[in-house]
Amino acid sequence: MIGRLHYATIAISILLVAILLAASKIVTQANLVPIKTDLSFYDLKDPEQIKNLNRIHNVDIFLTKKTQLKQTHKLYRIPNTIKQITNPLLVITPGLLEETRLYQLERGNLQLLSKSTRYDFNSAPEFMAFQHSYNLQNITSKELYLYVEHYRETSPVVEIWEYETFNRLDNQYNQLYTAIFFGILLLILVNVFFYLIIKRREYLLYIFYNSTFLVFLMGSTGYIYQFPALSFLANNKNTQFVFLCLSMYGLYSFTQAFLSTKKLAPVEHQCLTVFRGAMLLYFITGFIFFPIPQIIVNMTNLTLVLAFPLYVWLVVKLLRRSNRQAFFFSLAFALLILAGVCRILTTFDILPMNFIFSQGFAIASLLEATIFTLGLADRVLQLKTQRDTAQKEYLERSQAYELQKNFSTLLNNITQKLHTSKSQEYETIVVSTFLKDLRKRIKFVSAAAIYQMDDKIHIYTATSQERQKYSQVIRDNSLQIKRLCDLKAPKRLEADIIYEDMFVIPVTMRRHEWSCLILEVDDDFKPTESMLDFLQHYATELTRCLLNIESLRLIKTKAETDDLTRLLNRGAIVERLELNLVRAQRNNDDLSIAFLDVDDFKNVNDTFGHETGDRCLKNLANLLLEELPNNSLIGRYGGDEFLIILPKIGKFEAKRYLKIVSEKIIPMIVENQTCRYTISVGVSSLKSDTKDSLQLIREADKALYVSKNQGKNQINLAK
Incomplete structure (x- = not known):
């Protein structure tokens, strides 16, 4: 949902840009042109041209020590043809000129009628603040002169317009800037909404940067005077300076968060922190010095210029690492910086003062806000994807863990079943x-x-x-x-x-x-x-x-398995006995066991050797397997002792089976000698008072010893 809302905002911004392009064509219509543009002037830095002003007795007012420090001193003569114009308007661009003054010539002396400065905040400007303007309607009968001064060399454009025509043009500029600032404000509000939902620090810093920059931009264009309640935000040079410092402080902070410089570029992160500190210091000076000295303004501009190579280096560094945020950042600032450079070049008369170069910075600001919103949307979607991936991995690990536990339980159950x-x-x-x-x-x-x-x-x-x-x-x-x-x-x-x-x-x-x-x-x-x-x-x-x-x-x-006889070994036969005892007790079945021992087995080993003794045990094991019931379990208990389990068989029937075994023992022939051997057996059976398998074994063992003591080769039943 968040991603769709972000992209819907981008679509709105693109629509606004389209509106701006359409508005630019309206602004440049051929019928909205000045009446007079080629006004003659005198360059007051040229002594020869000053001599041509001998009819002006007080020309020295432009040659004071204070004015001589300026780089631009031009005196324009307003032609008498303005008398033929209905409601003429004198317009001087660019609006950043330091000061202009309108004089009338009265008995050889110039008398000041009006003046306009770059930071003339005594009243709201009548038109957008792209220019200095003077309404000549009531003073066209006088011989008029316009004086322009600026702290650096520039070539101002001085034009005479018909008031209604220029007012139409200004209204169209006003509509253009309404679209620009409304678009930026819309993006700010949308990002406020997303911040309230997502609570990401990048959104908060972006809102702070773009809000302060918007106020600065509205103040520098004069658009803010369309809202009298907000005009105090641009009522003097210091206020404009303070908002510039705040916006740049917000920009550096946003850059650090948006590009994750602390993690990805720690050295550049520290440099940006220094620039942030510098902007904070300049911000404080805006409240100390009034008006703000030009030297501090120049230092601020120098700081901004020095930050530019750092930004370029940082973006290139992160782009080489395929950082997606760096792509959005570079695209946004490429447009803004390009527009800013063009605007600066126009002030130095390197580029012409046309619509694109003069108003491009405001349009680029909207594009920058749009691209940054797209970048933030992409970043949030990346983080959401990472979070979803992490949650999926966690869920998969949890499922795998649960599955493994289930399999462990399942395999344990299978192992127990296989064991029996x-x-x-x-x-x-x-x-x-x-x-x-x-x-x-x-x-x-x-x-x-x-x-x-x-x-x-x-x-x-x-x-x-x-x-x-x-x-x-x-x-x-x-x-x-x-x-x-x-x-x-x-x-x-x-x-x-x-x-x-x-x-x-x-x-x-x-x-x-x-x-x-x-x-x-x-x-x-x-x-x-x-x-x-x-x-x-x-x-x-x-x-x-x-x-x-x-x-x-x-x-x-x-x-x-016992290696010699291939019968069950002692541990296995005892375990089988315990399982069969539990089953017999549960099902109320008969159960008998027998302890079997080879009589005088030591004599067999001593007389015929251990190999013959091993043959004796193997033959006996095979005989037990052949003669005892199929469900019988037979194990070698140790040495020449065998433990036999007879499920569902009583002790008397067990004795009968074992008697058959005893009778079928065949003597062995060893080196032409006959090796005879017999067995003694003790039998015990399950009774109502039988506690465990050990009791059965003890009873069978006692019966075996009775057989031994009574002369061997016998089968005795336990009492």
């Missing part, structure tokens, strides 16, 4: 758990995780029926799916109507040719960009888990 499941069920557990969690977030019918590795396509779904369906999807659309995965473009399949509800989410993973998550969705499934990011992240985690299952399977098997 058979390795052949791993893929099914991972896919079903992921899709169950995904269904809480996104509505879909079914899904499949798919990847290709080593020319083999792997398809994982929640059910076998869905796997068959997606196998057909892959067969019919493999090229399109692979292309979407290569392009990394989530998209619906563009195929027959039976596949139009399939949405492919590519996944970027290593170690395989391509992978994706395919969702069967409804017709109204229209994912947002954030949803697609989430789905791709989700699919990536799912695929990563599937790819890591084989490694997990190997790691888990290695961590839980």
Whole structure:
């Protein structure tokens, strides 16, 4: 909204500029021209020309020590033809001339009729203050002379107009300046509005600079006298000087904030601070000295001139860094400085005093205000973009953090399930758990995780029926799916109507040719960009888990397997016992365990060697796997001891199975010698007062020792 309002303001300003251009053409119409322009004059610095004024007895009034200090001394003779003009008006430009005086010749002496100075604030000017003017209507019968003095050499333009004609021209200038100042005021008010909304310091400094500059500009043109209540703001030279200093102070402050010089150009920032201090000092002198001495005015002008190279250097430096604010700044001040230079050159008679060169500075001021408003709008939009980007990054980081937490919880749940499941069920557990969690977030019918590795396509779904369906999807659309995965473009399949509800989410993973998550969705499934990011992240985690299952399977098997017998090791079998005990107690099922020990195993090692002892343990492990029920869990507890878990089996049935094992032990032949060995077993079972797995192990261990003490090769039940 703010950006649109800014650009609407710019459009209004451009419209105002168009109005100004149209007004300039009206001002320069051919019928609005003076009646007389080539007035003869005497240069009072030339002694020879002074001799030609011998008919004027008091010509010495122009040759005093005070007047001799001036660089321009010209005496114009008003022609007698003005008697033929209705309501003649004498107009002298430029308006910055230090002083003009109108005399009448009476008995050989010049008598002062009226005078006008550059800072004549005794009354509001009748016309715009671009000139000195004298109404000659009631004094045309006299022989008139005009004296012009200025502190530097200049060639004033002295013209005689018909009053009504000049009044029309002045009214058009008035309308022109009304458009200019109204445009500047509009931009100030708009920026006040934006400051109240945005609270950016740059706006406040710009408002201060442009407001004080507007007052200075209105005072220097005389336009401010159109508003009598405001005329006190330009009623003397000091007031004009004070507002000039204030506006320049505001300009330097605005420059520092707008161009971020403290951060981007610290040395130039300090220089601008010095210039700010100088303008503040000149501002104070405007209240101390009255009227303000010309030397202080010259020092102020010199300070402004010295600041110009600094501005050029600063803008060039920042433009080389591709600073966008520097572009707006350079464009605005290029116009203003160009208009200012042209205006100065006209005062030195280097350029002609036409409409463009004389009024261009005011028009450039409006353009400058317009460009700065555009620059401020662009800066705010940049800051808004940066803030939005930062907020988006923060939101994405927050979402990523939350997503990571969710994935951590999800992966922990999967790990716990895998820990108590058979390795052949791993893929099914991972896919079903992921899709169950995904269904809480996104509505879909079914899904499949798919990847290709080593020319083999792997398809994982929640059910076998869905796997068959997606196998057909892959067969019919493999090229399109692979292309979407290569392009990394989530998209619906563009195929027959039976596949139009399939949405492919590519996944970027290593170690395989391509992978994706395919969702069967409804017709109204229209994912947002954030949803697609989430789905791709989700699919990536799912695929990563599937790819890591084989490694997990190997790691888990290695961590839980006894190297010699390939049975569960002690830690794994004890953990399985705890889980089965909890399950049996919860479901009120039978549960038996058996402690098995090889009788006189030390004698086997001592007589036949440790290699034979290892063979003995391996053969016994294989026999247990063959003869015990399929749901049995067998682990090597340590040395020649084995712990056996028999779920849903009572102690008597357990004893029967173990008796079969004992009877089927076959002696080993070692170097033509027979190595016989037997086993002793202790069996315990779950009872109502069983507290934990340790109690079961202790009871089975006691029964084992009973078997040992009663002569070995026996199976005893715990009491």
